[in-house]
Amino acid sequence: MAVFPTASATRSDRGVNLRKRAEWGMTLPLMLGLAIFAGYPLVYLVLLAFSRSDLGQQFQGFVGFDNFDWALTGTDFPGSVGNAILFALIVPLIQLALGLYLAVVLNKIMRGGRLLRTIVLLPLMTPPVMVGVAWKLILNPSGGWLNGVLLRWGVIDAPVSFFGNDMLAFPAIMAADTWQWTPLIVILCFAILQGVPHDVEEAAALDGAYPKRIFWTVTLPMIAPALLSVYLLRVIMALKTFDLVYTLTFGGPGNATNIATFEIWKTALREFDVGLASAQTLLFALTVSVVTLPIVLLLNHLEKRR
Template identity: 35%
Template sequence: MTTHTLPTKAVSTVDSRRAARRRGDRTGWLFASPALIVLVALTVGPTLYLLLSSFSRVELFGGQSEFVGLGNFAAVLTDPEILSSLLATLVFVVVAVSLQMLLGLGLAIPLSAKVRGSGPAAALMLLPFAVAPAVSALLFRQLVNPNYGWVNHYLGALGVIPADLDWLGRPATAWLTVLGLDVWQWTPFVALILMAGLQSLSPEVLEAAEIDGASRWQAFRHVTLPMLTPFLGIALVLRTIQAFKTFDSFQVLTRGGPGNSTEIVNLAIYRIALQSFRIGAAAAVGLLLLVLLLALTPVLLRLVGRRGDNEEA
């Protein structure tokens, strides 16, 4: 912390500095506490509830809850459906986010070029991102309708797919559809972050590389990419967090089906809690998800926190 003296008339003795800090602390807590109370109530509160109920058998409609120790965790971790939902979540996050990063980078390069039409292009780019995820899932479901969906009709006419292909009826194509939806919805977010990154690079460095005889690929690999790393990091960590929270698109598009082939962990929690009312089991799964996400916190703080932080050294 820099030594900072309050503009009081007193000379900056240790005592007056201490008093100023105390005053600063009091003002700080006063101003911050409303927001902190709401945040604690809605994050720490549910977490405590989760902890308590994950060790109990909870009766929602009257009746006494009883302590079952690690029973819920044992039940959850031996339940093949829940294990498969955890695995599905990991696969979904890795595949969807990788595709979005690759496509986003590929699109950011032409997007950041200073040519006519780049403004409208960037605006159009963001359009899918503005569509509410639940609504876009609903639209996708119509587009892949085997009877009169546009995708089936036009791709069928071109002979790419059988026109009556039931996308959501088979696990492989159902996965393709939800992945397609997620890539459609979120690639723009990645592309625009990377576009901002590319536009912030100084052209002189690239010119210098060119003068030194670097090939286009070498210049990209050894100059552009390293300078773009912070932006790639931010896009990656934010998208990963968001992908772990995905619920709407799966719930509307597949409801975890066919069978439970596309049931990611958020859908599993929802089903166990609000349809089977096994609150203890749902809490245990929720806690696993929370721990998984919390493991990402240091990365978020490092990449996003530090850059968003323009504070004095």
């Protein structure tokens, strides 16, 4: 006995088809936008990396892997990548510790939290170049605020050139970056703490646990995945740091503060070797993936355990 589709079933199928077409219609502009604004620059960058190109004339000839080989063996790029990785792993960790501590303090004084959050956000609203200028004045050996305080307290006998010392220049940039970006960590950590269920902490308090123990044994394990996400975000942002190095040290003294983004900028806009700079960019993108992959895997592990 043949079974014919009913009118309601036909209308239902027609509605499903219309929804699918509508979904494709709304998705297609996004896919085209990604292809134009992400795919095209990537393909162009790869073609530049395998060619002899400068700012005046691109694609003068195919050179194979010569640009990659020269980037790894004939330039300061490997050392700058090492500096960038060191900077990106250490500084966000310091910022996360400070930001979490300040967020816990803000979480306890909710009445004054709004005003304090506004004050905390002020460094974040300052342009990076202005942050560099401000810290250059603070750490200036002649008339700088920090040298004046250290001399007044008798900590040092003569002014210290923070940006002229191989051992102090990198920590100085780290300090400036920490001052600028810790407020972002504070706000994110504060939002994370606001999402912690109070009944869990109250149950632990009823069992006789002290506030510090509640934080370390109850609150921190609950928010660990979110904190790791914040750390991952800041690692990626720190790997792209450029403004502070350009403003404060210009990669010096020597190559002590030369990081990958600054080295790529020098290659492209000072030496005008766009092909080599493109190869360095691709190598650095691969490095970013390698550095962030363990953090992503650990984050996935913590999410599964939770």
